[in-house]
Amino acid sequence: MQNNSNSAFRLNGIESNIANYNLTRDWEFSIVFANYLASNLNGSLYSISLSKKFEPHYFYLRYTPGYQKQFVFSSGIVLKLNNNVDVESQLKTNLTYQELFGFGYSYNISNKFTAGFSLQYFTQQFTEEQPDAHFSDTLNYLTTSTLITNDNFFNINVGFSYKLSEHLRLGIFSENLMTLDEQKEKSVFSLRKDKGAAFLIGYSPSNYISFSSIVESSSSFQFGINSSAKLFDGIISLGINFLHDKYQEPFITAFQPIINFSLEPFSVTIGATKYFKDRSNSQSLSKFLAEGINSVINNRYSNDKIYTAVNFALSFVPQKLVKIIDVDVLSEVYPTLSEEYLTNPIAKGRVINVTDKFVTVRPACSVEGVTDGKIYSPAVNIPPHDTAEVPFFIIFNNNAESIAKREIAQINFYVTTVNRDPDDVLQKPILINDINSWDGIVSHLRYFVRKNLSFAEKYAKEILSQNQSFLTKVKPEVEIFQKVKVLYNNFIKGMIYVADPRASAEKVQFLEETLKLKGGDCDDFSSAFSSILESIGIQTAFVDFKAEDGVSHVNIIFDTELPPEKAFLITNNDKKYFIRKNAEGKDEVWIPLETTVLTSFEDAWSAGVEKFNKEALDNYGLAKGKVEIHEVY
Secondary structure, X not given: OOOOOOOOOOOOOOOOOOOOOOOOOOXXXXXXXXXXXXXXXXEEEEEEEEEXXXXXXXXXXXXXXXOXXXXXXXXXXXXXXXXXXXEXXXXXXXXXXXXXXXXXXXXXXXXXXXXXXXXXXXXXXXXXXXXXXXXXXXXXEEEEEEEXXXXXXXXXXXXXXXXXXXXXXXXXXXXXXXXXXXXXXXXXXXXXXXXXXXXXXXXXXXXXXXEEXXXXXXXXXXXXXXXXXXXXXXXXXEEEEEEEOOOOOOOOOEXXXXXXXXXXXXXXXXXXXXXXXXXXXXXXXXXXXXXXXXXXXXXXXXXXXXXXXXXXXXXXXXXXXXXEEEEEEOXXXXXXXXXXXXXXXXXXXXXXXXXXXXXXXXXXXXXOOOOOOOEEOOOXXXXXXXXXXXXXXXXXXXXXXXXXXXXXXXXXXXXXXXXXXXXXXXXXXXXXXXXXXXXXXXXXXXXXXXXXXXXXXXXXXXXXXXXXXXXXXXXXXXXXXXXHHHHHHHHOOOOEEOOOOOOOOOEOOOHHHHHHHOEEOHHHHHHHHHHHHHHOOOOEEEEEEOOOOOOOEEEEEEEOOOOHHHHHHOOOOOOOOEEEEOOOOOXXXXXXXXXXXOOXXXXXXXXXXXXXXXXXXXXXXXXXXXXXXXXXX
């Protein structure tokens, strides 16, 4: 039996559960007693089992003195002796079938797939009484001798279980896949060992109700339903199972009601098997030999039974309260954009609470060479048996800034509850880009601007110092405008435009690299010159001109800090500037620059104005979202 809300509601069998899917955490001990409801109640030990989990391995061992069936056949024989005296004798044939022990092993290949095998040892003893007649001159008499035959064997089967979803589980297992007989000669009384297969389906539409069914290749099947509810501090579960056996009558051979109460770490189950056909009638030996039996515990001669099972789960390992269902990695890693990952998760995971209480989960992740150990994200509360989306954030260490080439790394995801050790861990590949890689989002160019502003400040101050005699003569109102002009004309000296290769990832050079290489493309020049201006306190912004093919063109605008009424100090053409609020919300004159124009500041200004007026204003690019302005600060 399987129930999502009650991990202890199960019978640890291996006949129909070879993959041994269950929620045992560590050790588990189970003892079952059975009473056969014949004319008198005669209780006996049915089975003792012990199981142990070593993730992802599961071992199960049981001793089953109650898995047995005995038959006694009586036959009368009359011998006519030489003195015409009839001698009558009652001969008995005693058949005993028993499974002595069973062993199961399963391996949890993944969160969804489990495979396992089982081994069962059966003993069969057949005791037959045979008549021996003795004749002499004075005495004729009859004795009996006993012929004992043992036919023991091992039965080996395999099984597989696959979890299609949180609600649906499928399984397949063999029946009598392999038998290893200890005797070469088979007895006519031996158990039938018809080979076959069985298919299991378990469906749980909610945490408190489950359906299960097993269909065998012989056309036998069973179907069950169980439901659970909280009771005191534990869980009570009720279930019923119906059986159809090809070898028995009527069509629905029996039903099995079950009740279970679980209160960690104990579980008590009471169940029964009630057959619809009377089993008290005698049967002939010839009929038995013709039909045989294929199961020790469920055959046409089995009697009604009531079971009592006690489970004790002893755990020396912390309880795993949550499990990771899956994690979606949302982005590649771009080291230069490290600040972006402080507010936007690198991945989102789906985590399930496997308990009946609220659980607080602390998610974390780590990437070797990129983070200093685990980076913890904000805690998330998950209701009982519910699933929640959990974000994973990342903080780069200093080594990430020196990554020189793209490479595939492994990112580890952890979910931790009350324990020091994680409840679950999942690993996935992730692409780590080099420090020049860019995700193509224009607003993210600000991270390249901010990189090494001290170098940009030193460069800007050296250029301005070289032009100090000129700058001291300009009016204070246009000082910023003239500084930008001087800086731009110096910056573009010897520069040439070089586009990134189409086949490569988006790359952005830092200011030092652009100055050294004397070349770049629109994003290289825009971020480099923005870095120069921002380093000395001049506000800039990126203008993103979106293209139909998704490839953006970018240039910059800068704040002259001129009030609108003094725009005439730099131009009498009101189409060569536009009014925009600065960081403090004050209206000021802003000027666009097309940084790919490498002839002069005036040419870059004119080209920038022309493109901005056409794309952003005349074609309503700003209104339609085809042109966007992104602040650098």
